[in-house]
Amino acid sequence: MSTRATNILVPVISVILGLIVGAIIMLISGYNPIDGYAALWNGIFGDLYTIGETIRQITPYLLAGLAVAFAFRSGLFNIGVEGQLIVGWFAAAYVGVAVELPMIIHLPLAILAAAAAGALWGFVPGLLKAKFHVHEVIVTIMMNYIALHTTNALIKTVSGGGDRTESIFASASLRSEFLENLTEFSRLHYGIIIALVMVGVMWFILEKTTLGFELKAVGFNHNASQYAGMNVNKNIILAMVISGAFAGLGGAMEALGTFEYVSSKAGFTGIGFDGIAVALLGMNTPLGVIFGATLFGSLKYGALNMPNAAGIPLEIVEIVIAVIIFFVASGYIIRLFLLRAAKKKEAK
Amino acid sequence: MSFLEVLYFIVPSAIFYAAPLILVAIGGVFSERSGVINIGLEGLMVIGAFVGILFNLLFADTFGDATPWLALIAAMVAALLLSLVHAVASISFRADQTVSGVAINLLAIALSLYLVKKIFGKGQTDFITERFTRYDFPVLSDIPFIGPMFFTKIYNTSFLAILIAIIAWFIIYKTPFGLRLRSVGEHPMAADTMGINVNRMRYIAVMISGALAGIGGAIYAQTISGDFGHATINGQGFMALAAMIFGKWHPLGAMGAALFFGLAQALSIASSSIPIIQDIPNVFLLILPYVLTILALAGFIGRANAPKANGIPYIKGQR
Numbered sequence: 001m002s003t004r005a006t007n008i009l010v011p012v013i014s015v016i017l018g019l020i021v022g023a024i025i026m027l028i029s030g031y032n033p034i035d036g037y038a039a040l041w042n043g044i045f046g047d048l049y050t051i052g053e054t055i056r057q058i059t060p061y062l063l064a065g066l067a068v069a070f071a072f073r074s075g076l077f078n079i080g081v082e083g084q085l086i087v088g089w090f091a092a093a094y095v096g097v098a099v100e101l102p103m104i105i106h107l108p109l110a111i112l113a114a115a116a117a118g119a120l121w122g123f124v125p126g127l128l129k130a131k132f133h134v135h136e137v138i139v140t141i142m143m144n145y146i147a148l149h150t151t152n153a154l155i156k157t158v159s160g161g162g163d164r165t166e167s168i169f170a171s172a173s174l175r176s177e178f179l180e181n182l183t184e185f186s187r188l189h190y191g192i193i194i195a196l197v198m199v200g201v202m203w204f205i206l207e208k209t210t211l212g213f214e215l216k217a218v219g220f221n222h223n224a225s226q227y228a229g230m231n232v233n234k235n236i237i238l239a240m241v242i243s244g245a246f247a248g249l250g251g252a253m254e255a256l257g258t259f260e261y262v263s264s265k266a267g268f269t270g271i272g273f274d275g276i277a278v279a280l281l282g283m284n285t286p287l288g289v290i291f292g293a294t295l296f297g298s299l300k301y302g303a304l305n306m307p308n309a310a311g312i313p314l315e316i317v318e319i320v321i322a323v324i325i326f327f328v329a330s331g332y333i334i335r336l337f338l339l340r341a342a343k344k345k346e347a348k
Numbered sequence: 349m350s351f352l353e354v355l356y357f358i359v360p361s362a363i364f365y366a367a368p369l370i371l372v373a374i375g376g377v378f379s380e381r382s383g384v385i386n387i388g389l390e391g392l393m394v395i396g397a398f399v400g401i402l403f404n405l406l407f408a409d410t411f412g413d414a415t416p417w418l419a420l421i422a423a424m425v426a427a428l429l430l431s432l433v434h435a436v437a438s439i440s441f442r443a444d445q446t447v448s449g450v451a452i453n454l455l456a457i458a459l460s461l462y463l464v465k466k467i468f469g470k471g472q473t474d475f476i477t478e479r480f481t482r483y484d485f486p487v488l489s490d491i492p493f494i495g496p497m498f499f500t501k502i503y504n505t506s507f508l509a510i511l512i513a514i515i516a517w518f519i520i521y522k523t524p525f526g527l528r529l530r531s532v533g534e535h536p537m538a539a540d541t542m543g544i545n546v547n548r549m550r551y552i553a554v555m556i557s558g559a560l561a562g563i564g565g566a567i568y569a570q571t572i573s574g575d576f577g578h579a580t581i582n583g584q585g586f587m588a589l590a591a592m593i594f595g596k597w598h599p600l601g602a603m604g605a606a607l608f609f610g611l612a613q614a615l616s617i618a619s620s621s622i623p624i625i626q627d628i629p630n631v632f633l634l635i636l637p638y639v640l641t642i643l644a645l646a647g648f649i650g651r652a653n654a655p656k657a658n659g660i661p662y663i664k665g666q667r
Binding site for chain 1: 443452455579589629631634638639642645
């Protein structure tokens with residue numbers, strides 16, 4: 001079996017195993033898995049409204065997935081997408097509330113602010129990794145909590161002691177009457193176009209520019225890149241900055257499209273952590289991220305229908321997602337199994 | 349409030365908040381000293397908290413006063429079993445240990461909330477009736493200064509945490525088992541050549557980390573929160589991870605760091621009633637542990653070096 005085929009088979013098998021484990025858990029706890037998955041299916045594709053909402057849910061997952069995948073390709077594990085997304089969310093909402101400008105300036109400004117905030121949050125671990133060789137995983141985890149508490153404090157200041165900001169001005173909004181009418185008034189907004197363009201941007205950077213070539217080279221072997229005359233430190237920082245900018249844009253989708261405000265949070269949104277799942281499932285390629293984001297975004301939104309339609313707690317879908325991550329990460333054992341199966345076939 | 353009163357108030361509550369952190373951080377020390385990164389501490393703590401509360405609610409009538417202690421054992425077993433999933437993935441299946449840890453965190457919170465909704469029909473459990481109780485330590489609490497600070501209104505669980513930290517130090521630095529554990533985390537191939545079973549050592553270490561994280565979670569739930577819901581643990585496991593790093597992967601260092609982070613938490617909650625601190629915005633106290641950890645890693649507060657083979661699966665015969 002070719003490596004390409006196994007590379008695609010590993011995620012597919014993982015998804016199937018995840019769904020099987022979910023079914024078994026539903027069976028053991030006395031629910032009917034067929035009802036459960038039917039409710040999930042209807043929650044995703046039930047009518048035009050749910051389809052619109054599903055696509056809306058996929059939008060930030062695309063960007064979070066891109067952020068994780070981009071860092072992975074440069075050999076960095078950005079577990080801080082969650083924090084970068086939160087600061088991006090706040091920055092976009094703040095620009096949306098603070099000033100009123102013509103849309104042609106206001107909207108891009110708000111989006112750029114989100115990207116810049118995310119990039120800044122990615123810059124810190126990048127710099128520490130490049131200059132002090134500090135492992136980025138720990139720093140980004142810590143940065144997540146700093147982001148959470150700092151934005152909560154800022155929201156309190158901006159709103160004069162409240163829990164959420166005002167709604168943003170219409171000139172900074174991504175809302176789209178056209179898309180809303182198309183999908184029976186779901187909250188689907190133009191963000192999906194931005195997200196898909198960003199998928200193209202990531203592909204372009206990685207495949208068509210010198211920067212992308214260097215980033216991938218550093219990811220494969222930073223010693224070799226150093227000897228080849230590349231500036232490894234610069235590339236590490238750049239990779240984290242771009243990754244953070246993607247994550248910040250994910251926050252802008254929530255700030256300017258879905259919610260049109262930012263509220264203080266008791267805990268994380270979870271989008272950033274699911275971004276890890278998206279990237280892994282998509283094997284860190286731009287096209288793969290589209291598949292991963294579509295799957296996890298759909299599962300996440302469809303799950304909301306499960307308690308009503310089948311009486312099953314929606315956490316079952318989180319369990320399925322966790323199991324999928326587990327199996328994708330353990331790809332070695334699935335590959336081994338596939339290899340043995342292929343050998344047996346040849347022996348016959 | 350006079351300065352002494354503030355001290356008598358803040359030191360016990362710092363120890364109170366630190367106890368679960370100490371245990372979980374020590375668990376992290378065992379796992380990472382053997383070369384297995386354990387981001388899943390948060391998830392293991394969640395399972396510990398959930399099982400602890402569940403056991404307490406189900407058996408409070410049967411066991412009475414002993415319930416919280418038995419709940420610790422139940423939580424320990426549950427978290428140990430979950431940690432085996434991480435061990436299998438990261439040791440036998442050679443998975444990326446950080447990713448496997450992330451999966452453990454997602455799985456733990458999802459599984460326990462799923463069961464909470466299934467069993468209780470709502471988003472969080474009822475409040476427990478049998479809690480750990482505070483008491484004044486006999487004789488020692490009468491000592492001036494030290495008595496009111498360390499021995500009045502204390503929990504036995506705090507003593508347990510400090511005791512386990514000292515035992516962990518003894519095991520890791522003074523026993524053959526500890527030497528093997530550290531060697532497996534620094535240079536597994538050399539250890540293997542000397543006849544140490546690398547993977548077995550790592551399995552044991554991850555299981556110890558699971559057990560301690562489970563106890564830590566159950567202590568947190570049964571002393572601080574009193575029930576279990578989605579926000580019960582909310583980052584305590586990651587703070588323990590931070591304490592482990594700030595303590596430079598040393599059991600006593602981790603204990604010291606956990607006590608310090610406990611102080612920061614106690615201050616952030618009680619700051620409004622303390623004269624000097626009430627002017628500092630709360631957010632600075634909330635982010636203090638995380639900022640300090642980053643600074644420690646960057647070498648501004650002494651160099652923090654991870655065990656050499658941390659995060660690398662051991663594959664026999666590979667250079």
